[in-house]
Amino acid sequence: MLGDMSAHPMFPLGMTLLPGEPLSLQVFEPRYRTMIADCTSADGDNTFGVVLIARGHEVGGGEERVDVGTLAFIEECSPRPDGRYHLSCVGTERFRVRSWLPDDPYPKADIELWPSPQTDDLNLDLQPVVHRLDSLAEALMRIRGIAVGDRLIEPLDNDETVETKVYGTAVRLGLGPADRLRILSAPTTAERIDALCQALDDLIAVIEFSGLPSN
Structure with missing residues (x-):
């Protein structure tokens, strides 16, 4: 079950994650290590949002982010002795960002899921x-x-x-x-x-x- 969509953990990256796509991450920044600990805690739902960085870098903050992304579900989380995490994830649902919240300490956003219409696939030709x-x-x-x-x-x-x-x-x-x-x-x-x-x-x-x- 998905948690609170009004303050969802977010991980801006230099890639666009698509639904169904596998994602492997080495998490080393302290703020994102905190995020993963929160996501995988008893109160978390094992998901975080992935959005593309429009301008800037993954490390250090201050980047510009796009407002459409994909939820990543953590399938496997392996803590390392040095405090890092190795994650195996998969993209699940598409979402839109309604508003960004202050980083505290990691990025969070008020998001809404953005599924395609139920009948969207009917009579479509590939x-x-x-x-x-x-x-x-x-x-x-x-x-x-x-x-x-x-x-x-x-x-x-x-x-x-x-x-x-x-x-x-x-x-x-x-x-x-x-x-x-x-x-x-x-x-x-x-x-x-x-x-x-x-x-x-x-x-x-x-x-x-x-x-x-x-x-």
Whole structure:
């Protein structure tokens, strides 16, 4: 059960975590060690929010943060003799930040979960994504000589949604934090597909450009 969403622990990072994505962290800053101790205590819910740092650094504070993120659920927490924590987490639910609270000592925010509409997956077609992934595989082979042995996207499993497939494809392709943020921030699954297609178009264009002869 999720705890108080009005003052939820937050961990700004230099990455955009997506739902379903695994996350490993070495926690060494004292303020975040305190946060993990709170999250895993009897009063905690084993979750913290992950948002992308828009400007600044992970260490030391004072960074600018985006207002859309993903909850990370702590699956395994291993304390180290020097006081650090090694965490194995997974992204779960998307959220929006309503307001940031003062760091005390770690970042906290008033957040609200931001699920996609219940009927969002109905009648959606992944074919535009499949077409671009095929073009990506062809470009990788033609320009860089890289053969993509496995299919870049598989058919939906019985218990899988179009939304989870889009997130999983973005993770598998190793898209950058800005592309991931656009995908995560898309209000609907249809718009999320469009954001993924745009990211793939940009990636294909970069590969094609890299194959042009230099003057």
